[in-house]
Amino acid sequence: MATMTDAGTEPLFRLLSRYMALDHADRVALSALETGPIRRLNARNDIAREGENPSVVRLLVSGWACRYKDLPDGRRQIVGFFLPGDFCDLNVYILQELDHSIGALTSVQFYEIQPEQFQEVIDQRPNLIRALLWHEMVSSGIQRQWLLSIGQRSALERLAHLFVELYYRLQAVGLATGLTFELPITQNHLAEANGLSPVHLNRTLQEMRREGLIELSDRQLKIVDLKHLKKVAMFNSNYLHFNRT
Amino acid sequence: MATMTDAGTEPLFRLLSRYMALDHADRVALSALETGPIRRLNARNDIAREGENPSVVRLLVSGWACRYKDLPDGRRQIVGFFLPGDFCDLNVYILQELDHSIGALTSVQFYEIQPEQFQEVIDQRPNLIRALLWHEMVSSGIQRQWLLSIGQRSALERLAHLFVELYYRLQAVGLATGLTFELPITQNHLAEANGLSPVHLNRTLQEMRREGLIELSDRQLKIVDLKHLKKVAMFNSNYLHFNRT
DNA sequence: CCAGAATGATGATTTGGGTTAGTGTCCCTT
DNA sequence: AAGGGACACTAACCCAAATCATCATTCTGG
Incomplete structure (x- = not known):
């Protein structure tokens, strides 16, 4: 390409x-x-x-x-x-x-x-x-955070958490513009990362769209409501240790 | 005590x-x-x-x-x-x-x-x-292995895998005698480690006993059939890197 | 030494997510 | 241009594991 x-x-x-x-x-x-x-x-x-x-x-x-x-x-x-x-x-x-x-x-x-x-x-x-x-x-x-996600969070919470994490990580390397970033991987990959079936991952994605949390098309992910997304995910950014000493 | x-x-x-x-x-x-x-x-x-x-x-x-x-x-x-x-x-x-x-x-x-x-x-x-x-x-x-377990293995496979891992780790520090070791933690702890409910963990334990994989009482875990247990768990010890250089 | 937690064990019922089986659409490749 | 993959999406059905509830022990802390 x-x-x-x-x-x-x-x-x-x-x-x-x-x-x-x-x-x-x-x-x-x-x-x-x-x-x-x-x-x-x-x-x-x-x-x-x-x-x-x-x-x-x-x-x-x-x-x-x-x-x-x-x-x-x-x-x-x-x-x-x-x-x-x-x-x-x-x-x-x-x-x-x-x-x-x-x-x-x-x-x-x-x-x-x-x-x-x-x-x-x-x-x-x-x-x-x-x-x-x-x-x-x-x-x-x-890794520990993922273990917590897969072990305890529901499908929706898991996916929400992953998206927020990716947002922060991509932002750190300059690959996010505003609340939008490229998500170049397939739903199958997302399913494999979250310990979910592709079918259920798709369903969960639809739900997130319906709830007005995200927009996703053409490999562009837009976080529509970051605050809400973080709340759903119970996201605490401490584990990324993005705090300069 | x-x-x-x-x-x-x-x-x-x-x-x-x-x-x-x-x-x-x-x-x-x-x-x-x-x-x-x-x-x-x-x-x-x-x-x-x-x-x-x-x-x-x-x-x-x-x-x-x-x-x-x-x-x-x-x-x-x-x-x-x-x-x-x-x-x-x-x-x-x-x-x-x-x-x-x-x-x-x-x-x-x-x-x-x-x-x-x-x-x-x-x-x-x-x-x-x-x-x-x-x-x-x-x-x-x-940690990676646990992620694989919780993400992909069934309750029985998960628990089997954990027991084999603990066996190897305890053996490495001299805390296993033959195929028996002390498992001083509760079923609740095992459930929390495996991302399972305590109820289902108990049932899975019963199943392992029924299948003749382990014996567990008074905090003593005895692996009855290590070979079978490893097979059920799809256990590959490479991740423990117990190989001297 | 007693009251109230933990702990282990089971039954009954529910549910989140898996499985199976499609559909349509965009690529590639030849 | 046609055939074959990937890929996104959906409906119907199913099942592994969660929940809820109960009971018998055994700790254990005050």
Whole structure:
């Protein structure tokens, strides 16, 4: 499809700036990650498979990807979304074998960064390593929030919560305009992320439209009533830790 | 009730040894964490509350605790169990405000370790910091596995999976004898961890007994047919990363 | 030592969400 | 231009798990 504008490491820089004040030198250091070749992959392809031992760190530049796990009989659970500016597998530093897969949900562009190169960048900017660790902790907090959602929230509450979360995350990387953002994934993906059947996800979406919470068409999601949506979702933004120190 | 034997840092050492070969010097370094006073707390009390900013690292020595999140209307989801040898909040190094609570499920004993003291110990043993990071990654992998369970597995599969996971984890810290281990928590806790109602959890437990998968009484869980249990749970141990490098 | 919680166990009934089985529409691809 | 996927959407029916209610123990705190 039409190549999206290549935002480079800009989304990442914006994201990390939500956690702590970064300066120009940090910005420059980050952009050093852009030197490698950019990789592209189409939707419905895997970036990495469970069991593999990736040797590179991947930085998503455009498009959406996800972490997912599947069962032998085909059931699949998306356990997290990767948005532009996210690293897919920072844990490659510690663990060797992936216990989950990483899939492209849309066509994606990403950098494959060699560990040495990555090391070099963070070694020179202690602030960056702190911000990156912070982001990893936030990812872990998002997982906990999803567990709460899937374990306790109803379908409507779950979906409402996810939309608010995506809104905040996309806003942090500059991908929301007002209360509208692009939601380039399918209803099937949303169902897999929320532990719901595609049929029921569609029903829930209709309900949200009927209730005047959102508008969704042509992959554009518009939050019509943020306050109400947050109330339905019982949304508390503390877990995103978007508060600079 | 009767105070359990104080195992000190032994469970932690055993646990970390599952990830990488540790030597006597590592063992000695870890035991330096035992110098502080030991804290005790009864079941149904919180060790830390969401919103707090803990200033110490807590190492659980005996008893079970959990990480949980709750909703304004009282619904509660346990997002992870802490077993003896687990650190409750290593992330205190990075984030400031807790986005979840930590509760004692049984009476517990734990050390409260000052960050400086902790730092001192790991600074002298690079192997330890690596093993601890590894364990954090494994915790994160367990969260993903739970997400898969709650999102996709049936009640029976979920519970079977949890029991196998607990068996492996308890075995790693020396708390399983053969295929039997102490399960000191209530059915209510199991329900909250699995996103099920207490009633249905009880029924599922009955079913597991009927099927000859487990025996459970007086807080002792005996896995009668591990192979079958793993099959029912579609259990794949890769996410525990119990493979030394 | 007693009253009131917890805790485990079951039956009866209800419901949120799953399953099955379609429809129509837009792409791609060849 | 035709055939085949994806994808969004819907209706009818079904079922796994929630709710509500009750009862017997066993803790446990005052």
